[in-house]
Amino acid sequence: MALLNKPLKLLEVIWSGHFDTIFIYVDGTWSINEKKKEEVCSLCKEELIASSKLEALNQLMILNTKLLEATTEEYAKLAKEDYDFQYAQWEYEEQGSKDCAEDRGEEYIERPFKYKPFSSVEERIQSYYHEIFVDYMDDLSKQLSDYNNQNIQYEFEELESILNYQSSIFHIPFGEKVAFYVSDGKKLRYIDENHSLYPILKNEVSRVAKLAINDARKSVKEDLHEWFISQFGYELK
Incomplete structure (x- = not known):
């Protein structure tokens, strides 16, 4: 099971905001701005919603989870289950909206499915x-x-x-x-x-x-x- 290498140092980089893109590799190593090999996942500075130490820690957790999902069968299974659950929930809600629109004689406009695996x-x-x-x-x-x-x-x-x-x-x-x-x-x-x-x-x-x-x-x-x-x-x- 691969975990992020030097997590405290990476946390400091995320918190400082002194990067354009952080690249995460399959063995848990990472690099800043320059991609050294095929990455598992990455984090662009523009993706940071808020500049706080707590959000930086949250982003560290997200990166580590993405790494585990890419390298561990158990985490990959959990990720698929989460996707399937969110999709089924979207289908259920859209069917309800469609039925309601039909009952009112209104035009039904489908809301696109947007998978959101991680919370801010x-x-x-x-x-x-x-x-x-x-x-x-x-x-x-x-x-x-x-x-x-x-x-x-x-x-x-x-x-x-x-x-x-x-x-x-x-x-x-x-x-x-x-x-x-x-x-x-x-x-x-x-x-x-x-x-x-x-x-x-x-x-x-x-x-x-x-x-x-x-x-x-x-x-x-x-x-x-x-x-x-x-x-x-x-x-x-």
Whole structure:
């Protein structure tokens, strides 16, 4: 099983950005800008989405995974399974879009399949964030319900249908929105800016969103550092 040679040095090169292209070879060796033999994979500077130490580490993981996929049967099998899964998911979603368009009498335009095997750091953070944020929101709504002796819940979906939509929503990271409502078992009463709980919710939503983002960043950082240890046998300082 081939692993990247001198990973710390390569990580430093990626982080510094002092390269045009990094070439990775079948034995795990690599070169900068000048291709010395047939490469397994490469990284162009333009492909770097963000200049951060965490993203540099993420790119190192991607390069190492590509190397393993090219040189190890087990990793090649996992890569094919991931491709097949994403393609099947695309087919399912497109069939749903096609059926919906036909039901509405609209023209169906197929969305091209784009295979995306690796996530950026920001995408990894977003994935963690949503899960953590929902947990925090569950706790928040329960605490407010208990304190105010009301059944206070929240909603992410179809907020445009809410009366006084703009005055009832809270904007949260990654372009999402959330709204709160009080339920008495018969009807829902959304909390808008005229409600006494609105300023409290505004502060609390902002607070838990920041906590969720910070926790998500910590989780991604821990994941990448644990990956480095698992691959190269020592801790990244």
